[in-house]
Amino acid sequence: MRKIAESTVRRLSLYLRFLEEFEEQGASTISSAALATRGGTTSAQVRKDLSFFGSFGKRGLGYEVPALKQQLREILGLDRRYRVVVVGAGKIGSALVQYGGFKDRGFDLVAIYDNDPAKIGKKWNGLSVRDAAQLEQDLKHERADIGAVVTSADAAQSVADRLVGCGVTAILNFAPVQLTVPEQVAVKTVNLVLELEALSYVLANR
Amino acid sequence: MRKIAESTVRRLSLYLRFLEEFEEQGASTISSAALATRGGTTSAQVRKDLSFFGSFGKRGLGYEVPALKQQLREILGLDRRYRVVVVGAGKIGSALVQYGGFKDRGFDLVAIYDNDPAKIGKKWNGLSVRDAAQLEQDLKHERADIGAVVTSADAAQSVADRLVGCGVTAILNFAPVQLTVPEQVAVKTVNLVLELEALSYVLANR
Numbered sequence: 001m002r003k004i005a006e007s008t009v010r011r012l013s014l015y016l017r018f019l020e021e022f023e024e025q026g027a028s029t030i031s032s033a034a035l036a037t038r039g040g041t042t043s044a045q046v047r048k049d050l051s052f053f054g055s056f057g058k059r060g061l062g063y064e065v066p067a068l069k070q071q072l073r074e075i076l077g078l079d080r081r082y083r084v085v086v087v088g089a090g091k092i093g094s095a096l097v098q099y100g101g102f103k104d105r106g107f108d109l110v111a112i113y114d115n116d117p118a119k120i121g122k123k124w125n126g127l128s129v130r131d132a133a134q135l136e137q138d139l140k141h142e143r144a145d146i147g148a149v150v151t152s153a154d155a156a157q158s159v160a161d162r163l164v165g166c167g168v169t170a171i172l173n174f175a176p177v178q179l180t181v182p183e184q185v186a187v188k189t190v191n192l193v194l195e196l197e198a199l200s201y202v203l204a205n206r
Numbered sequence: 207m208r209k210i211a212e213s214t215v216r217r218l219s220l221y222l223r224f225l226e227e228f229e230e231q232g233a234s235t236i237s238s239a240a241l242a243t244r245g246g247t248t249s250a251q252v253r254k255d256l257s258f259f260g261s262f263g264k265r266g267l268g269y270e271v272p273a274l275k276q277q278l279r280e281i282l283g284l285d286r287r288y289r290v291v292v293v294g295a296g297k298i299g300s301a302l303v304q305y306g307g308f309k310d311r312g313f314d315l316v317a318i319y320d321n322d323p324a325k326i327g328k329k330w331n332g333l334s335v336r337d338a339a340q341l342e343q344d345l346k347h348e349r350a351d352i353g354a355v356v357t358s359a360d361a362a363q364s365v366a367d368r369l370v371g372c373g374v375t376a377i378l379n380f381a382p383v384q385l386t387v388p389e390q391v392a393v394k395t396v397n398l399v400l401e402l403e404a405l406s407y408v409l410a411n412r
Contacts, residue, residue, distance in 0.1 A: 006404065010384075010404065014384055018359065038359065040384025075410075077407050082405075101398070146402075153223055170406075176223040178217070178246025178247070186405055186409075188405055192307070193307065193311060196394075197219045198392075199394055202376060202392040203283055203352075203375070
């Protein structure tokens with residue numbers, strides 16, 4: 001794969017968000033300075049980020065919004081759909097299934113699992129909670145691109161191991177634990193409490 | 207302030223989570239190996255992380271759970287309460303106000319603001335949505351430690367500027383934009399879509 005720093009990928013996402021808003025407002029060109037503001041960076045960095053992918057603005061005119069938007073979508077892999085399985089049907093798992101923003105961006109939640117008999121069979125947003133024991137069996141027949149780990153911290157590593165064993169190579173982790181995975185597996189962690197504690201640490205130690 | 211890498215602070219949060227669970231299960235000592243598993247690291251790294259703060263396990267016995275837990279709480283600044291103001295009363299803002307996990311960890315949501323007349327005055331979880339125009343006036347009298355920016359990407363930077371202008375030095379940003387703030391202000395970003403796109407990038411480019 002192309003070796004691009006995570007911070008660059010994040011800026012590309014931010015530029016894309018901005019281009020989408022900009023297009024909605026009917027604008028057809030955008031300057032590197034405007035993109036820089038949104039990405040928290042400089043015009044020079046924007047030009048460097050984009051020239052790396054072969055996109056060059058026109059001096060005095062800037063970038064064409066639809067063309068750059070389409071190019072960023074391709075680079076970020078957003079021109080296809082991804083199948084997401086969610087493991088853990090607690091509060092966050094349920095919120096994920098009810099969150100409309102996934103589908104809009106090309107991420108289809110195709111199944112949700114839990115091992116709690118009280119939850120198995122419940123229906124959320126048209127998805128029935130499946131028995132987690134079925135995971136391996138199901139993933140033999142139904143491809144999953146991304147596994148969302150929404151279990152307790154205790155269970156998270158073994159769930160991640162099982163997903164990886166099924167061939168899942170991208171994990172979105174909501175549990176407060178640092179998952180250990182093989183090198184070819186990508187993990188992103190989303191955890192509000194960890195971010196809050198990073199802020200309280202800063203507040204308490206200055 | 208003590209200069210500690212963000213990755214270390216994150217591991218300390220993970221160790222703390224683990225110690226809390228461990229204590230609930232009635233355990234009184236824990237090994238560096240067990241802490242390492244949860245932190246996705248090695249026993250040597252755990253010993254290094256903790257010795258930095260003057261905490262030393264006993265060979266063959268490990269660390270005392272209640273004492274280490276208390277020490278980590280102090281280091282992370284969790285022995286006091288923090289006042290959080292939320293700016294933006296959309297879907298995520300409303301979810302934040304309704305989320306019980308904040309209070310449990312010492313973060314009190316004290317006010318929520320919006321500039322939409324249709325939202326101002328609505329009550330969520332006992333908090334009335336206030337007019338964002340009042341922000342500066344209110345924060346003169348009511349201390350805020352942390353500002354949560356839950357606005358559109360468009361509005362996020364100016365809201366952050368206003369919070370910083372009011373003396374807020376820690377910002378939790380949910381908007382898909384890289385905020386530019388003075389050096390002494392800490393910002394943590396929580397954004398599910400950015401994390402998903404980082405995964406789709408990886409999946410599309412290998």
